[in-house]
Amino acid sequence: LLGSGVWHHRRASARGARGLSDATPVTVVIGSGPTGFAAAHRLVKLGYRPIVLDGGTTLDTDRRRMADRLAAHPPAPLSEADSALLTGDRATVRPLPRHLAFGSGYPYADHDERAPIDCDFPGAPVPSLAVGGLSSVWSGAMLPIAEADLASWPIGAADLAPHYRAVMQQVPLSGGEDPLQRDFPLYTASVGKLPIPTAATTILTRLLRRGRARPDHGIIAGHARVAVQSEPENSLACRACGRCHLGCAYGSIWSSAPPLERLAANGSIDHRTGTVVRRIIERDDRVAVAADGPSGPVTIEADRVFVAAGAIASTRIVLESLGLWDRPVRLATTQGFGLPILLPPGMIVYTRPTSLASLFIESRLADSPHWVHTQIGPVNQLTQTELARRLKRLPGGDALATLVARRSLAALGNLHSSEAGHHLLTLTRQPGRIPELRIRTVANDRFPARARMAAHPVRRALARAGVATLPPRGQLVDQRPVSWHVGGSLPMRHQRRSPLDTDVLGRPSAWRRTHVVDTSVFPDLPATTVTLPAMANADRIVTLAMTNQQEEPADG
Numbered sequence: 001l002l003g004s005g006v007w008h009h010r011r012a013s014a015r016g017a018r019g020l021s022d023a024t025p026v027t028v029v030i031g032s033g034p035t036g037f038a039a040a041h042r043l044v045k046l047g048y049r050p051i052v053l054d055g056g057t058t059l060d061t062d063r064r065r066m067a068d069r070l071a072a073h074p075p076a077p078l079s080e081a082d083s084a085l086l087t088g089d090r091a092t093v094r095p096l097p098r099h100l101a102f103g104s105g106y107p108y109a110d111h112d113e114r115a116p117i118d119c120d121f122p123g124a125p126v127p128s129l130a131v132g133g134l135s136s137v138w139s140g141a142m143l144p145i146a147e148a149d150l151a152s153w154p155i156g157a158a159d160l161a162p163h164y165r166a167v168m169q170q171v172p173l174s175g176g177e178d179p180l181q182r183d184f185p186l187y188t189a190s191v192g193k194l195p196i197p198t199a200a201t202t203i204l205t206r207l208l209r210r211g212r213a214r215p216d217h218g219i220i221a222g223h224a225r226v227a228v229q230s231e232p233e234n235s236l237a238c239r240a241c242g243r244c245h246l247g248c249a250y251g252s253i254w255s256s257a258p259p260l261e262r263l264a265a266n267g268s269i270d271h272r273t274g275t276v277v278r279r280i281i282e283r284d285d286r287v288a289v290a291a292d293g294p295s296g297p298v299t300i301e302a303d304r305v306f307v308a309a310g311a312i313a314s315t316r317i318v319l320e321s322l323g324l325w326d327r328p329v330r331l332a333t334t335q336g337f338g339l340p341i342l343l344p345p346g347m348i349v350y351t352r353p354t355s356l357a358s359l360f361i362e363s364r365l366a367d368s369p370h371w372v373h374t375q376i377g378p379v380n381q382l383t384q385t386e387l388a389r390r391l392k393r394l395p396g397g398d399a400l401a402t403l404v405a406r407r408s409l410a411a412l413g414n415l416h417s418s419e420a421g422h423h424l425l426t427l428t429r430q431p432g433r434i435p436e437l438r439i440r441t442v443a444n445d446r447f448p449a450r451a452r453m454a455a456h457p458v459r460r461a462l463a464r465a466g467v468a469t470l471p472p473r474g475q476l477v478d479q480r481p482v483s484w485h486v487g488g489s490l491p492m493r494h495q496r497r498s499p500l501d502t503d504v505l506g507r508p509s510a511w512r513r514t515h516v517v518d519t520s521v522f523p524d525l526p527a528t529t530v531t532l533p534a535m536a537n538a539d540r541i542v543t544l545a546m547t548n549q550q551e552e553p554a555d556g
Contacts, residue, residue: 033133
């Protein structure tokens with residue numbers, strides 16, 4: 001691994017522009033998504049200049065120019081050419097239309113020969129090798145994990161609380177003060193307000209005024225919390241163009257890529273793009289990171305490494321590093337349902353000031369302690385485009401899709417990973433080629449019935465607020481999970497029972513100086529969103545690891 005022909009990064013070369021001494025440990029962060037940013041930012045705050053590695057995939061030149069052109073002007077109707085470019089090629093058969101970035105699927109590493117994968121189901125999750133990871137195409141939903149959903153974790157809400165606050169100093173939040181705060185604190189005093197459809201405002205007002213959504217009823221409603229800049233005086237403030245799911249040209253939806261670029265520009269980090277990590281080897285007091293760089297194989301020597309490549313890619317790195325070939329690893333996922341909401345006369349969505357979630361509803365199944373998370377918002381561009389595609393054979397199909405968007409809202413529910421199917425990751429050798437990661441989707445026969453049960457209290461509350469809903473239907477309510485949030489493949493445990501279990505600092509038993517900090521270390525996945533808790537947990541692990549507050553493994 002450290003032989004001739006491989007570039008060695010030694011300590012002296014890591015000092016860079018900040019003038020760090022030779023005694024300063026060399027730190028490496030693998031991945032530039034939200035958890036990679038959280039890890040790198042905490043290291044900078046602690047006085048280090050981390051090396052940040054990522055696959056380097058970015059938006060193509062034509063689409064970048066279009067995005068820059070749109071950002072230079074106030075929102076206006078799209079030209080036919082821009083509309084076609086933004087819509088992109090959605091011909092790939094999938095259970096749901098994929099969220100693209102300005103019409104490009106560059107954040108998804110479906111067919112990247114640097115990290116080959118093989119999926120048996122179109123709805124299976126895929127890794128990302130993009131700068132910023134999947135934060136380039138997310139919808140910004142942000143909630144902490146409620147105490148009830150941490151029962152199987154070796155840490156609790158109090159352990160994460162200061163790190164939520166640290167993360168929220170770096171990420172904008174739009175939302176509001178409402179009953180959600182009892183179980184889902186804001187952790188910030190700076191909360192903006194996004195414009196939402198009047199129909200959504202009416203529904204929330206009715207839910208709160210009539211007391212139909214109260215903790216003692218097992219259901220809570222409130223404003224959607226999204227990582228979007230909405231303060232008018234900020235240059236990145238939302239312009240209410242309604243094109244959130246096509247790509248935010250104004251940079252209002254938070255992504256980890258821009259703040260990482262700023263850290264690189266001022267010399268706080270050493271950002272090396274186009275680098276795909278293959279293996280990590282610990283020897284005594286150092287860690288060797290073997291990767292394929294832009295010009296060939298490279299090895300980086302470090303004192304401490306933080307793996308934040310996303311659950312799938314991080315698991316791949318650990319499997320190859322430990323030589324765990326042909327061993328299926330369970331990857332947990334959440335799973336959901338969709339509810340079309342039919343608006344009565346006078347409650348029509350003529351415009352979409354944003355297409356992000358407007359309201360959150362948190363509820364519970366009668367026989368489960370875990371929260372069910374439901375987001376309510378306008379019919380977004382992805383759904384409308386898919387609906388138009390399905391109706392195109394009918395006369396006036398496009399007009400009908402537009403009418404549906406004006407006369408309805410959409411509810412998207414999500415259940416805890418204990419209710420869902422899951423995936424299996426298996427790394428297989430390929431002679432003379434890069435190993436292939438096989439992703440197999442495992443159905444849960446009970447899920448359709450559980451999803452209908454979970455939807456019932458939400459439908460009942462909405463009915464009392466004066467709107468009708470259709471029953472859960474479509475490809476979401478299937479035995480096979482359609483995945484957005486995945487993790488749990490390298491779970492933190494009080495006592496590690498397998499080579500892939502990690503301690504409270506995200507370390508498998510074979511490692512002392514390498515920490516996994518993304519959702520792969522979650523013991524299970526809450527139905528509520530995972531980005532904020534993943535960032536907070538990364539901040540927690542880095543803080544403890546670098547201040548030597550827990551140097552030895554938790555189980556000795």
